[in-house]
Amino acid sequence: MSLRPFRTTGLILLSAAALALPATVAASAQNAGPAARLAAETLLSRGKPVTTSSTETAEFAGANAVDGSTTTRWASQEGHDPEWITIDLGAPAALTRVKLNWEDAYASSYRIDRSTDGTTWTSAYSTSSGDGGVDDRAVTGTARYVRVYGRARGTSYGYSLWEVEVYGTPSGPDTQAPSVPAGLRVTGTTTTSVSLGWSPSTDDTGVTGYDVLRDGAVVASPAGTSYTDTGLTTGQTYSYTVRARDAAGNVSAASAAVPGVPKAGETTFVATAAGDISEHCKASSSSCGAQQTAKRIEAINPDEILTLGDNQYDTGSLADYKAYYDTTWGRFKAKTRPVPGNHEYNDATETAADYKSYFGARATPQGKTYYSWERGGWHMIALDSELSMSATSAQIKWLEADLAANTKKCVAAYWHKPLYSSGPQADAVSKPAWQVLYKYHADLVLNGHDHLYERFAPQNASGGAAADGPRELLVGTGGASTYDFESTQPNSQKRITDIFGVLKLTLADGSYTADMVHQDGRTLDTTGPTACH
Structure with a gap:
């Protein structure tokens, strides 16, 4: 690990009263105009799951960037572009701003991206003139995932953040069911089994699993998009459907049915x-x-x-x-x-x-x-x-x-x-x-x-x-x-x-x-x- 000088630039001294503020923050002086809106915004990222492109060592894990402490930090591997850190907010939220507290190893060029599924990303903010310190950037849009994507390093080191704070307004109760699973098919058979596969469903908060139904009755609830039904009778035709579930308990309609017949001769x-x-x-x-x-x-x-x-x-x-x-x-x-x-x-x-x-x-x-x-x-x-x-x-x-x-x-x-x-x-x-x-x-x-x-x-x-x-x-x-x-x-x-x-x-x-x-x-x-x- 390389030792770097401790940076004091951008540090803010807080009174005891300020430190006692809850995660829902009051309007800042620089944004006094939209005070009513900012009074309702919530710190969404504290303690949420984090994934990163890399870490310099285990001491500098991504979770450090959302732990609320300015004495712990995430650091990527040194000397490499690009690098990124992604936060899963757990549910969609209307974003208002993202605050970045950079350590000495800052990004001179970076994006703040948002996504509802963790796969397809939309840029919410971009700069090629980053100078480190504290960046408090207004962002808009609805997202469950927020990513800081470093494109060019401002130093010879990697990228390092003391904290990433994502603010916004959480969504209300989830009442939307996942999409109906598509592409249900038989992927293989034996004399006593039928193997099934299907395409993943989508959901506003994320699919947590599926129900596999044989002749209208649930026989399994796998987390993934495949299942092998065993203990069947050779030559008998069974009817299969699949439905998707999310964390709020919403369940999709059943997929189109497909027949499955256990039989010999197919090797998968x-x-x-x-x-x-x-x-x-x-x-x-x-x-x-x-x-x-x-x-x-x-x-x-x-x-x-x-x-x-x-x-x-x-x-x-x-x-x-x-x-x-x-x-x-x-x-x-x-x-x-x-x-x-x-x-x-x-x-x-x-x-x-x-x-x-x-x-x-x-x-x-x-x-x-x-x-x-x-x-x-x-x-x-x-x-x-x-x-x-x-x-x-x-x-x-x-x-x-x-x-x-x-x-x-x-x-x-x-x-x-x-x-x-x-x-x-x-x-x-x-x-x-x-x-x-x-x-x-x-x-x-x-x-x-x-x-x-x-x-x-x-x-x-x-x-x-x-x-x-x-x-x-x-x-x-x-x-x-x-x-x-x-x-x-x-x-x-x-x-x-x-x-x-x-x-x-x-x-x-x-x-x-x-x-x-x-x-x-x-x-x-x-x-x-x-x-x-």
Whole structure:
């Protein structure tokens, strides 16, 4: 940890009477005009849940910024832009102002953003001339989530705030029911079970769970958007519906019904995937992005885990793998199917030797860092975008031969550097791989490298929309600090950043469903079920 001088600029001496003021504050002298409005505003952020892009150490956790003390603070990692801190107010409120008390490490350029769902953000205030001290900024709009998004540091350190105070007027009692769950479908069956999935509902205060009804009776109340109903009779048709609930007890209407028939012959498995995973943080740190996504993987309990490269920063050394990655995603090593990224090739040998040493045979199951494997109705291909991908390279010749010999209907491929991205790091290196995958009617391509999530429509290797082409899903959200989008690319259907999360793939015989799952369990995006080519 670097020591910095204690800043006295902007400190205000308060009398004992002032310190005794309640969270509902009186009008300030500088805003004496709208006194009646300010008299009713409430401090909404004190003690509320906080998430951050990073922390310098555990001592400087995000919760310090809402604890009411000006002797504790949040501090991000040093020397990195952008960084952010988000406060969940717990319910929508009409915002009036946000007060920021900066430590020495202030933002010279930052935004204050608001959101009703924690995913889609609207800028409420923006400046490129920040000078630290205390910023008391008027904001308007209704929001449950408020984010301070640092774009440029005013010092060589990171970003640090003694306090973030969000003021406004709380909403009245919640009487609005969540939206009706959409997209209910059967994702798989056995002789005695039916597996279901559906798209997430929305709500003004947040969905807390769902009720699954079989033939009109509730059989389960899962928190997420999937459920497997067991103990059923082979060949019998059951009717399923789903409804959503919120924290106030409001319940949506039931979804459209779908039939489910337990039967043999359908093999479905679940895989999770993400890249850009482990920075220098351990499972013992609650703000560690890799630990947050590892906990989500534990909750999903997938059959297979795919890493999409840059698994360990900054050099992919064996020492760092053991010190950091091993404490989080390392506990899934026995069912991980990894690929390397550019940071794995930054080790002392520049050959990804430490990556191979850490994962052992799982890194090179067929003697190379590219390989294929199968499960159920799927042929899965792991490629290495740090090795040559030219049309005449050994890797692409292997890929063509591998696909020519494939007998499975469904094909997915994954590697680190994406051909398509609306972020800063699209890379044409994999275009020959795309051409071969398109030729053999592959269904999915999974990538990382850009620290964000993006879903594309099926397309060909030239970027043209093509119903018979692979769908790219870019999932660089495994735990490393996030990136901004730059220029929206053709065929881009969904873009999310400033989150950690994993892709949950439900891979059935002949189809796939992809759910982008936030670290806290919310499903942020769903596509499918989609039939394989």
